[in-house]
Amino acid sequence: MSVAADRLVAGGFFLLFAFSVALxxxxxxxxxxxxxxxxxxxxQAMQDDRxxxxxxxxxxxxxxxxxxxxGAAKRSCAQCHGNAAKSMKGVAARYPxxxxxxxxxxDLAQRINICRTARQRASxxxxxxxxxxxxxxxxxxxxxxxxxxxxxxxxxxxxRSAGRDFFNLRQGQLNLSCAQCHxxxxxxxxxxxxxxxxxxxxxxxxxxxxxxxxxxxxxMRNCLIGMRAEPFEYxxxxxxxxxxxxMWRARGLPMDSPAVRP
Amino acid sequence: MARALVNVPTRAKRGQVIEIKALISHPMExxxxxxxxxxxxxxxxxxxxxxxxxxxxxxxxxxxPAISANPFLSFFTVATESGTLTLTxxxxxxxxxxxxANIIVE
Numbered sequence: 001m002s003v004a005a006d007r008l009v010a011g012g013f014f015l016l017f018a019f020s021v022a023l024x025x026x027x028x029x030x031x032x033x034x035x036x037x038x039x040x041x042x043x044q045a046m047q048d049d050r051x052x053x054x055x056x057x058x059x060x061x062x063x064x065x066x067x068x069x070x071g072a073a074k075r076s077c078a079q080c081h082g083n084a085a086k087s088m089k090g091v092a093a094r095y096p097x098x099x100x101x102x103x104x105x106x107d108l109a110q111r112i113n114i115c116r117t118a119r120q121r122a123s124x125x126x127x128x129x130x131x132x133x134x135x136x137x138x139x140x141x142x143x144x145x146x147x148x149x150x151x152x153x154x155x156x157x158x159x160r161s162a163g164r165d166f167f168n169l170r171q172g173q174l175n176l177s178c179a180q181c182h183x184x185x186x187x188x189x190x191x192x193x194x195x196x197x198x199x200x201x202x203x204x205x206x207x208x209x210x211x212x213x214x215x216x217x218x219x220m221r222n223c224l225i226g227m228r229a230e231p232f233e234y235x236x237x238x239x240x241x242x243x244x245x246x247m248w249r250a251r252g253l254p255m256d257s258p259a260v261r262p
Numbered sequence: 263m264a265r266a267l268v269n270v271p272t273r274a275k276r277g278q279v280i281e282i283k284a285l286i287s288h289p290m291e292x293x294x295x296x297x298x299x300x301x302x303x304x305x306x307x308x309x310x311x312x313x314x315x316x317x318x319x320x321x322x323x324x325x326x327p328a329i330s331a332n333p334f335l336s337f338f339t340v341a342t343e344s345g346t347l348t349l350t351x352x353x354x355x356x357x358x359x360x361x362x363a364n365i366i367v368e
Contacts, residue, residue: 049269049283050267051267051268051269051283051285052267052269052283052285052334052336054285054287054332054334056267056285057265057267057285057287057332060265060267061265208330211290211330211331211332212331212332
C-alpha cells in the first residue's frame with residue numbers, strides 16, 4: 001500500500017472515531033445494566049445474603065431510628081408515616097423530587113432532613129453521618145425491587161437538563177466528562193476495574209473501598225476528584241441536578257438498595 | 263452503633279454440619295492511620311471472637327490490624343444437641359458484644 005493510501009486509511013479511522021464520539025448518546029434501554037451486573041460473583045453473593053451484606057447494619061440502625069421520638073415535637077417518623085414497609089415502598093425509586101416550598105428539587109437525604117427540622121423540630125443530620133445514612137438506607141431498602149420511576153413533574157425539567165449538561169461537560173485537569181466513561185466506554189475497564197454505566201440503583205450503598213456506607217453524592221465526589229475537577233459541598237444544587245438526570249437515565253432498572261459495590 | 267447480624271440455622275438434624283455467619287459493625291481502627299497533626303489514631307479493633315455451643319467452645323479467632331471494618335466471620339460446626347450458640351466479640355477497649363442464637367436439633 002502506498003504512503004498516500006496509508007494516510008487515507010488512517011484519516012478514515014480518525015474520522016470514524018471522531019464521529020462515533022460525537023454521536024455517542026444515552027445507553028439504549030435493552031443494554032442498561034445496574035452496577036450489580038459488573039461485579040464479581042463473590043461480591044454479588046455478599047449483597048444478596050442479608051446476613052453478609054454490611055449495608056444491613058445501617059438499615060437495622062435506621063429501623064430503630066424510624067420509631068424513635070426526636071426533637072422538640074417529640075415525634076417519631078412512624079407516628080406520621082406508619083409502617084415504612086408500606087408507606088416508603090417505591091419512594092427512593094422516584095427521588096429526587098420537587099419541593100413546592102423550596103421551589104427546588106431535593107434528594108432523599110435532604111427530604112429526611114426537611115422532615116426532621118419542620119415536623120420533628122430537631123436539628124438536621126450532617127451529610128454522610130451514620131444517622132442520616134442509616135435512615136436513608138432504611139427508607140431506600142423499602143424500595144428494593146421497585147423500578148426506578150422518575151416523576152414526570154414539569155417543574156423538574158430545567159434541573160434535569162442542567163444535570164444532563166453537567167454529565168456531558170468536560171471538566172477538571174483531565175478534561176473528561178461523565179459521559180465519556182459511562183456512556184461511551186462502559187464496556188471497558190479502567191485500571192482493572194469495570195467502568196460501569198453509573199446507574200444509581202442501590203444508594204446509599206456499602207462500598208468495600210470505603211469500608212462504610214456512602215451516599216450517591218459521595219460517589220460523585222469520588223469521580224470528580226478522579227477527573228481532577230473541584231468537587232462541590234455536600235447538598236450542592238449541582239449534585240441534585242446530576243442525581244435527577246442519572247435517575248432519569250436509569251429509569252426502569254430495579255432498585256437494589258442496600259447495595260454492595262467494590 | 264454496635265450491631266451484629268448473626269445467621270444460625272434454626273433447625274438442624276443431629277450430626278449435620280451447620281454454617282454460622284457473623285457480621286458486626288466496628289470501625290477496626292488500625293492504629294497506623296495518622297490524624298491531621300500526624301499523630302496516629304489510637305488502635306481500636308476487635309481482637310478476639312469466641313463462639314460457644316451450650317458453653318462448649320467450638321470456634322475462636324484472634325483478629326489483627328488490617329482486617330477490614332465491620333468484620334465478617336463464617337465457620338462450621340456439627341449440630342449435636344438443641345441449645346444456644348453464644349457469640350462474643352471483644353475489642354481493644356475491653357468491651358464485649360454478645361449475641362445469642364437458638365438452634366433445635368432433631
